[in-house]
Amino acid sequence: MKKTHFSEWGIESPRYWGMLAVLGAIVAIAGGAVFYMEHNGHWVTGMTNQVVWGIPHVFAIFLIVAASGALNVASIGTAFDKKIYKPLGRLSALLAITLLAGGLAVLVLDLGQPGRLLIAMTHYNFKSIFAWNIYLYMGFMGIVAVYIWFMMDHRMKPYYKPVGVLAFLWRLILTTGTGSIFAFIVARQGYDAAILAPMFVIMSFAYGLAVYILVLMFAFKVDGRDIGYAIQRRLKNLLGVFAAAVFYFTLVYHLTNLYGTENHAYEAFILRDGGIYTLLFWAGWVFVGCLLPIGIVYHPSLGKTRGGLIAAATAVILGGFATMYVIVIGGQAFPMAMFPGKTIVASGFFDGVNGQPMLYSPTLAEFLLGIGGVALVLLLTFIGIRMLRFLPNSLSDEVADPHYTKS
Amino acid sequence: MSREKQQGRREFLKTSAAAAAVTIAPGVMLHTLSADAAPRTEPVTDKVRWGMLIDANKCADGCTECVAACDKENGLDLVDMPEGADPSLWERQRPRWIRQVKLKDNLSGRITNLPMMCQHCEEPPCVDVCPTGASFRRADGIVMVDRHICIGCRYCMMACPYKARSFIHAEVAEKLTHTPRGKGCVESCNFCVQRLDNGESTTACQEACKHQAIVFGDLNDPDSAVSQALKKYPSVQIRADLKLNTGVRYSNI
Numbered sequence: 001m002k003k004t005h006f007s008e009w010g011i012e013s014p015r016y017w018g019m020l021a022v023l024g025a026i027v028a029i030a031g032g033a034v035f036y037m038e039h040n041g042h043w044v045t046g047m048t049n050q051v052v053w054g055i056p057h058v059f060a061i062f063l064i065v066a067a068s069g070a071l072n073v074a075s076i077g078t079a080f081d082k083k084i085y086k087p088l089g090r091l092s093a094l095l096a097i098t099l100l101a102g103g104l105a106v107l108v109l110d111l112g113q114p115g116r117l118l119i120a121m122t123h124y125n126f127k128s129i130f131a132w133n134i135y136l137y138m139g140f141m142g143i144v145a146v147y148i149w150f151m152m153d154h155r156m157k158p159y160y161k162p163v164g165v166l167a168f169l170w171r172l173i174l175t176t177g178t179g180s181i182f183a184f185i186v187a188r189q190g191y192d193a194a195i196l197a198p199m200f201v202i203m204s205f206a207y208g209l210a211v212y213i214l215v216l217m218f219a220f221k222v223d224g225r226d227i228g229y230a231i232q233r234r235l236k237n238l239l240g241v242f243a244a245a246v247f248y249f250t251l252v253y254h255l256t257n258l259y260g261t262e263n264h265a266y267e268a269f270i271l272r273d274g275g276i277y278t279l280l281f282w283a284g285w286v287f288v289g290c291l292l293p294i295g296i297v298y299h300p301s302l303g304k305t306r307g308g309l310i311a312a313a314t315a316v317i318l319g320g321f322a323t324m325y326v327i328v329i330g331g332q333a334f335p336m337a338m339f340p341g342k343t344i345v346a347s348g349f350f351d352g353v354n355g356q357p358m359l360y361s362p363t364l365a366e367f368l369l370g371i372g373g374v375a376l377v378l379l380l381t382f383i384g385i386r387m388l389r390f391l392p393n394s395l396s397d398e399v400a401d402p403h404y405t406k407s
Numbered sequence: 408m409s410r411e412k413q414q415g416r417r418e419f420l421k422t423s424a425a426a427a428a429v430t431i432a433p434g435v436m437l438h439t440l441s442a443d444a445a446p447r448t449e450p451v452t453d454k455v456r457w458g459m460l461i462d463a464n465k466c467a468d469g470c471t472e473c474v475a476a477c478d479k480e481n482g483l484d485l486v487d488m489p490e491g492a493d494p495s496l497w498e499r500q501r502p503r504w505i506r507q508v509k510l511k512d513n514l515s516g517r518i519t520n521l522p523m524m525c526q527h528c529e530e531p532p533c534v535d536v537c538p539t540g541a542s543f544r545r546a547d548g549i550v551m552v553d554r555h556i557c558i559g560c561r562y563c564m565m566a567c568p569y570k571a572r573s574f575i576h577a578e579v580a581e582k583l584t585h586t587p588r589g590k591g592c593v594e595s596c597n598f599c600v601q602r603l604d605n606g607e608s609t610t611a612c613q614e615a616c617k618h619q620a621i622v623f624g625d626l627n628d629p630d631s632a633v634s635q636a637l638k639k640y641p642s643v644q645i646r647a648d649l650k651l652n653t654g655v656r657y658s659n660i
Binding site: 041043117119124338343345349 | 498501503506509512519532534537539540541559564566569570572573575578593649660
């Protein structure tokens with residue numbers, strides 16, 4: 001294994017600026033959508049007093065969860081001393097910051113009063129997991145920024161590992177906090193389960209790695225840099241394990257629910273009768289998000305190809321969005337169980353009459369805001385890798401694989 | 408400045424002060440005379456805990472008097488549908504503090520009617536989850552929203568087990584002085600706090616109920632009508648399993 005050299009993203013200027021222009025335009029359109037929604041009020045969205053969190057939250061939570069997961073690649077190198085992952089660490093940490101920035105931007109811009117962000121920074125209710133998360137997110141950004149510095153600055157080498165370990169522990173707590181936003185909600189049948197916190201952690205492993213793989217492969221491809229099979233194989237196997245772990249947690253979550261009669265109605269809703277939620281659960285969460293990528297990465301021939309890895313990572317991401325939709329929207333669409341043993345036959349405030357789910361039809365503006373968040377992530381990442389030395393010159397087997405032998 | 412002009416200003420201040428005294432005095436008198444509630448300059452105390460007992464047997468099918476009274480008292484009837492909004496979607500977006508719910512028992516088919524609103528929990532989940540502390544519980548048991556620091560995140564609406572809260576989805580052109588509301592904040596029933604703080608002891612919904620299905624009062628006072636009624640009739644809390652010790656209780660559900 002040779003010494004790794006890093007360099008700025010060297011693609012031709014017109015191409016780089018072209019990409020920035022396209023992403024900037026998408027961000028600007030999202031800005032327009034925010035202005036439209038905030039100027040009019042949330043009545044122009046599909047969100048209601050029944051489904052209070054919509055598409056923006058699906059995007060925001062996906063990006064925030066993926067952010068902590070994107071750091072995993074760096075953590076494996078630093079905290080677990082796997083040499084082959086070390087050259088991958090810088091991009092991993094950068095993506096962690098940009099994904100979090102994109103997710104938080106979407107979350108904050110959907111607030112009823114986004115102008116009151118300063119209040120959220122100055123008034124704290126420490127019993128609120130939301131308030132803790134503000135600290136966890138800000139702390140994460142700070143720690144990972146220092147982590148990047150120590151990775152890049154040779155003088156800081158002695159402190160590089162402790163910071164890496166701290167960042168790893170912090171990210172575990174952070175995603176536990178994100179999962180707890182739902183796990184702590186006692187009111188709703190689909191939430192209020194401790195397993196949601198570790199499930200979010202394992203989902204973050206999968207989503208973050210999938211985003212990392214796609215960005216790495218794209219950045220390398222357009223810049224003519226090499227990724228050898230040794231790295232591809234590691235990343236693909238890791239993705240397979242994470243997708244399988246998501247599947248395992250999904251299984252345990254639903255089997256536990258299915259055992260207790262009190263959750264049967266909720267399970268019937270998600271697994272059988274929920275329309276869009278049932279479709280997204282089986283086709284999106286389970287098939288595209290878990291089974292398909294597992295199938296691809298462990299396929300004897302498909303798994304060895306570059307296309308296979310890209311397909312698997314894309315599937316994990318698409319499945320991830322479906323998962324978030326089922327959790328965030330599906331959890332609200334299912335009527336709250338206020339009167340056990342009784343059926344609500346009429347209500348002046350949409351209480352799930354005759355067990356009917358709450359309606360939600362997202363509007364274009366909500367999607368534009370969410371997509372703008374994704375564009376912001378890429379925009380910041382591309383600027384980052386262009387300005388600073390985040391990318392190794394090569395990840396060919398000769399450079400990256402510690403067990404490489406010339407054949 | 409000339410002497411006459413100064414004189415004129417002095418005269419003006421004197422007259423204004425006198426006029427202000429005449430205008431404000433009755434209000435001050437009202438406050439000092441009120442029996443239970445503390446004057447507005449003093450913080451509320453936990454000597455009082457406001458609460459309600461609702462007798463579902465008395466609540467009449469199809470009657471929405473309490474809803475209409477709440478809408479009027481709290482200016483909810485002034486919230487207009489924005490131009491161009493889809494009426495069926497707007498129905499799900501407009502605010503409601505109290506609503507009529509009709510239940511059918513799954514086993515016996517028995518029909519029950521009852522009004523649902525904020526249950527004014529002693530341990531309110533909405534207060535727990537609010538990141539800024541905008542959702543709060545007063546010492547006298549009233550759970551409400553400080554609309555100056557509500558950032559509109561709607562986490563309280565996710566957390567409320569009673570679906571009692573509303574988000575203001577549109578600009579509100581007209582509002583009542585005692586119930587200000589603005590686009591982008593969350594709100595819910597506050598037991599007509601403006602009445603209680605002015606020394607009154609009824610809520611609009613209780614007053615409007617022709618069937619006497621609602622008894623309101625001080626749960627800490629053993630002689631209050633609500634305490635007496637709670638002693639006399641068996642009652643339940645909705646979602647008692649959550650152990651939130653609600654201020655609103657129901658009998659004959």
